[in-house]
Amino acid sequence: MDVIELMDFFRVNPNYEINTNWVVITGAPSSGKTTLIEKLKELGYATCSDISRELIENRLNTGMTLEEIYRDEHAFQSEILAEMINKLQTIPSGKLVFHDYCIPDNIPFLKMLEIPVTDEFRLSSKLYRFKKVFICEPFSLEIDGIRRESSKDQLFLDMEIENIYEELGYSVIRLPATDVNERIRTIQANVSQLAELENLSIISQLIREEAAAIDAALGEKLIVPEPIAKLEKVVANENDESIEDQFERSRERILRIKDLSIKLRTTNGLQELENEPAYKRKQMQKDQQSSESQSSRFTLRNDEGTEIIPNSSFLHDNVD
Known part of the structure; x- marks a missing residue:
């Protein structure tokens, strides 16, 4: 120009x-x-x-x-x-x-x-x-x-x-x-902080290029939230998380949205998402449930002073 x-x-x-x-x-x-x-x-x-x-x-x-x-x-x-x-x-x-x-x-x-x-x-x-x-x-x-x-x-x-x-x-x-x-x-x-911003700018460009490559592969542009424009502001963030970690989280979020958009365009994509438990979609580990009951089988009675008695009246081995 x-x-x-x-x-x-x-x-x-x-x-x-x-x-x-x-x-x-x-x-x-x-x-x-x-x-x-x-x-x-x-x-x-x-x-x-x-x-x-x-x-x-x-x-x-x-x-x-x-x-x-x-x-x-x-x-x-x-x-x-x-x-x-x-x-x-x-x-x-x-x-x-x-x-x-x-x-x-x-x-x-x-x-x-x-x-x-x-x-x-x-x-x-x-x-x-x-x-x-x-x-x-x-x-x-x-x-x-x-x-x-x-x-x-x-x-x-x-x-x-x-x-x-x-x-x-x-x-x-x-x-x-x-x-x-x-x-x-x-x-x-x-x-x-400006040297850090230079590195973040490079990372931002790489994320954009990766997103553009996926767009090109699909043949159309996906509608994705745009956090990149706000990423320079992370330098002013006063929490303990490093700038690199914040950028990595932003990158992972963009790729997850891309993956979700791609899946929704498949024939059975919506059905697969509905059948998948939320904890799996969020990549969380489900805690193992103990086979042993965590409920106490004792109760307190204080009719004539405090007393611990077995066989709580609120619990039954045989449920109607």
């Missing part, structure tokens, strides 16, 4: 969004976010680099100058947006990925450049829903071969980046301008 198709889609579906397991690491220039992303990559996390910087570097490598690249600011920012959308469509939404900037970050830069924020930027910023957003507080501004912002621009972007994410409904987490390892510890403390 390109930007034009995306805009047409949003005009029909203005509230559409894709829930993701992604984390955004953002901040003004010289805030250390790229260093932080590289450190996360070293630690084994999946990352997505700054697409706008990559685009600029690629243009410089072809011999273009910064003046030529920025000649048409609006067209260049639109190109950055298109590259972002194309790249993000290749990343699984359920995978834990740390992004160096993302689509909403385009808007503060447009404001800095005094370029009108058109629908393509405003609507596309709502396309993906992130799990966490971290803003790196800026260090002293360092000028390199790509940056062109001033110290005033740096402070403006720091404020506007936080504003745009808050407007989109995020509770941003600010990372003080400290050592990268301290920032890493803060991030890990806040995203510890």
